[in-house]
Amino acid sequence: MDKQAITEIIVKHTYDVMPSLSGRALQQQDALHLLGANSIDRSEIIMLTLESLELNLPLIEAARANSIGELAEIMQRGMAGRAQHA
Numbered sequence: 794m795d796k797q798a799i800t801e802i803i804v805k806h807t808y809d810v811m812p813s814l815s816g817r818a819l820q821q822q823d824a825l826h827l828l829g830a831n832s833i834d835r836s837e838i839i840m841l842t843l844e845s846l847e848l849n850l851p852l853i854e855a856a857r858a859n860s861i862g863e864l865a866e867i868m869q870r871g872m873a874g875r876a877q878h879a
Contacts, residue, residue, distance in 0.1 A: 794872060799846065799865040806841040807861070810834050821862030839864070848872055 804819045811834060819828070825835050839855045842864075850871040858864035 794846070794869070796862070796865045796869050799842075799868050799872075800861060802845050803838065803842050803861050803864055803868075806838045806845070809841065810837050819861060821865065822860050824860050825864075842868065846872065848875065 800821055807819060807825065807828070807830070808815050811828070811830060814828060825838065830838065835856070836852065839852060843850055843855070846868060848868060848871050850868065854871075855864060855867055858867055
């Protein structure tokens with residue numbers, strides 16, 4: 794799965810967790826905390842995305858992301874690593 798597809802999943806879950814953002818176009822460079830997501834919101838977005846991707850990744854690794862795009866890159870690397878070990 795490419796980075797854009799993963800980004801779209803992250804954005805969908807961001808809207809699910811934070812409906813106040815609906816109508817706002819989210820970009821890869823957007824930081825969840827600057828959009829108003831608290832730590833619980835960010836954790837929920839990450840968990841929902843990992844579940845959607847059927848990816849098992851340490852939360853601490855995903856929490857290092859500074860933007861939606863960085864989060865997508867981390868998850869893409871996790872998926873690539875999973876494919877190599879399959």
